[in-house]
Amino acid sequence: xxxxxxxxxxxGTQARGxxxxxxxGRRSSDQAEDHLxxxxxxxxxxxxxxxxxxxxxxxxxxxxxxxxxEVLQRMARDGWVTIRPGQPAAVNDFWQEGxxxxxxxxxxxxxxxxxxxxxxxxxxxxxxxxxFGRAAVARxxxxxxxxxxxxxxxDDDPNAFAAFDWQLQVHLARLSGNYVFPLLLNGxxxxxxxxxxxxxxxxxxxxxxxxxxxxxxxxAMARDAGRAxxxxxxxxxxxxxxxQATAAAPxxxxxxxxxx
Numbered sequence: 001x002x003x004x005x006x007x008x009x010x011x012g013t014q015a016r017g018x019x020x021x022x023x024x025g026r027r028s029s030d031q032a033e034d035h036l037x038x039x040x041x042x043x044x045x046x047x048x049x050x051x052x053x054x055x056x057x058x059x060x061x062x063x064x065x066x067x068x069x070e071v072l073q074r075m076a077r078d079g080w081v082t083i084r085p086g087q088p089a090a091v092n093d094f095w096q097e098g099x100x101x102x103x104x105x106x107x108x109x110x111x112x113x114x115x116x117x118x119x120x121x122x123x124x125x126x127x128x129x130x131x132f133g134r135a136a137v138a139r140x141x142x143x144x145x146x147x148x149x150x151x152x153x154x155d156d157d158p159n160a161f162a163a164f165d166w167q168l169q170v171h172l173a174r175l176s177g178n179y180v181f182p183l184l185l186n187g188x189x190x191x192x193x194x195x196x197x198x199x200x201x202x203x204x205x206x207x208x209x210x211x212x213x214x215x216x217x218x219x220a221m222a223r224d225a226g227r228a229x230x231x232x233x234x235x236x237x238x239x240x241x242x243x244q245a246t247a248a249a250p251x252x253x254x255x256x257x258x259x260x
Contacts, residue, residue: 032061033071037105040080040091047093051081054088078102100187107190115244118195121188122243126236128184129169134229135176137220144220144228147171151213161206162196168213198246205242208235 036057039045051057051072058068072089075081079098081089094102106117137144147168154160166189173181199205212235219228 029063029067029070032063032067033074035061036071036075037080040094045091047091049091050088051091052088100184103187104190107194118191119240119243121191122236122240125188126233126240128181129172129236130229130233132173132176132178132181133216133232134225135178136172137223137228138225139177140175141220141223143175144172145217148213148217148220151217152210154210156206158197158200161200161209162193165196165209166192199243202246205246208238208242
């Protein structure tokens with residue numbers, strides 16, 4: 001899956017190290033993990049490659065060997081690497097073996113995420129959102145109405161729309177009564193914040209969302225969960241189309257690089 005733009009200087013297994021170590025002191029385990037994952041995403045250590053031996057890698061990252069072991073254990077938990085007794089850790093294909101924590105890490109690399117990857121995330125949302133939206137309206141229509149109240153008074157500003165849209169999704173997921181939906185949605189949080197501001201920079205997209213909020217409000221006021229699910233499904237599929245048009249358009253100066 002080509003979700004990240006490859007670095008023009010990928011070094012494969014021949015690259016030296018995970019990057020520049022700190023000039024002074026030792027890196028914390030979190031900093032070392034961020035640094036090593038960044039090296040994997042840049043292609044310094046591609047899937048199937050072996051990381052350097054423990055002593056060498058610890059020195060490159062500027063951490064102690066026990067700290068490095070802690071880092072590798074966390075990375076193995078999330079699917080980045082496989083720890084092999086007596087051998088250097090092997091780099092996994094994180095697209096196939098990673099978990100939801102990988103989404104958060106990828107969101108921090110948003111300037112390297114491809115247009116196709118964001119599109120695929122939106123397609124996943126198009127599957128999930130009608131389900132948790134239907135359940136939310138079925139269980140708590142009045143609370144859904146309260147969340148949507150005032151949508152037509154939103155400032156005509158990308159940041160305001162991005163914040164409102166995210167909070168709407170979060171509330172619908174929580175009101176669904178299924179604890180798994182918020183957990184899944186939380187995996188999109190960091191990336192959403194970056195991409196949504198670019199998406200809502202276009203007036204056409206803001207207008208489409210206002211229409212969606214109004215139609216969803218009508219369905220919630222009518223306590224019609226089935227209609228709410230249909231409205232959400234239609235809006236989610238339209239958002240995929242609009243995102244593709246947004247990503248293809250010239251980026252506004254100062255807009256975040258949500259896709260390539």
